[in-house]
Amino acid sequence: MTHHIVIAGGGASGAIMAANLFRLGNGALRVTLVEASGEVGKGPAYSTTNPSHLFNVRSAQLSAFSGTPDHFDRWLAIHHPEFTRNGPFVPRGVYREYLEAALRETAPVGKLRILPQACVGMRELEHGVEVTLADGSSLPAHFAIVATGFGVQDKSEGLLSNPWTALPPENSEARVLIVGTGLTMVDTVLSLLDNGHRGKIVAVSRRGLLPQRHALHRPLQLSTADIPLGASVHYLSRWLTDLVRAHVNNGGDWRDVMDGMRPHIQTVWRYLPTESRARFLRHAAAFWDVHRHRMPPAQAERISAVLESGQLEIVKGRFLSAERRGDRLFAEILRPGWDEPGPFKADVIYDCRGVRRRADQDMPGFAGALVQSGAARLEKLGLGLEFDRSCALINGQGEPSSRIFGIGPVTLGTFWESIAVPDIREQARQIAERIASGGRLAARGSVARLP
Incomplete structure (x- = not known):
């Protein structure tokens, strides 16, 4: 029997999902990728054509298939050998091309359909799933996967420019404000510089922290037994700080410890009580992010240069809102030690806060529709929808689905990484x-790989 799988979202998560289904499905699956743009593998991060926008992950880690870790490197060597000569950090724009190639390689003829629509609803039936599309039609499937990403709008959204889609300022002397100081801010600054921008650029975030720089290192070998699972965030932070200090004193690099922790982060997150997770988000997430999500050396050098010149300034403060007054924008920024927020004048404001803004029950879009229909519920901190350990969607009654799953950013609250x-x-x-086995739970050993 051929199973029909619907994937809601055709970005990187959806494309990787489809390729893995075909590779593991032994020809017994057909897949419909529902993507409003009609384009596969693009998404915000990989739609860029700017060669300055580099992966912050080495190419050896970018295979779409966990069982074939060199798949991307081999494809890159054949199709873009020019990038293999420039080190392990490659432009993100090539990844969409790679994902399209991975789908061509794995999808049997006639088994993949790209549907240029948007999903607006999804409900589990006794023997399948009904997916509702924006045009009012329904799409029956045996299984469905939510791969639409996760984002939250605020009241100022209409005044904040999307860094991936907005045109650069016409005036090269324009005053630019960037909300967020992470890797998206780095890309936005490099885009402005590549376009000849000469005006002042100010980036603001609560902590005012920049991503650290990648460097050669060797991940520290850690086992789960080495990590104080279930401890408070305070104790975990102290333990990690002491481990880094001891390792550096023995001639190592702090990056060794961070990447040694990498395989265990989902386990650590799973053992943290909700209040400890909330405390981590309030006090430690920014520090974790700048050490975990690092800049490639080429990007770090350019950002250091523009900071030194004074064209780029990093400001510690909390963005509250924005409004238009005449032909200028004014952002309300609350700086440390201030009783009242102060206005910041800008010609353009870019929203580079990423995906970790918290949602509530009334959020719009597909994820909101799932919550409102009872097909899903938000995880307790509102970082995404809630899933079980095997990526099955949890419905409004707290029951895991046997036919609807989630992948990528929409699962952030459940898995963190x-x-x-x-x-x-x-x-x-x-x-x-799991789908290849007819929806049954995978073997215990397989589940253990993804806590």
């Missing part, structure tokens, strides 16, 4: 194995 390619491909492998 779910937005990088190594995490996404592992989720894809696990879901594909």
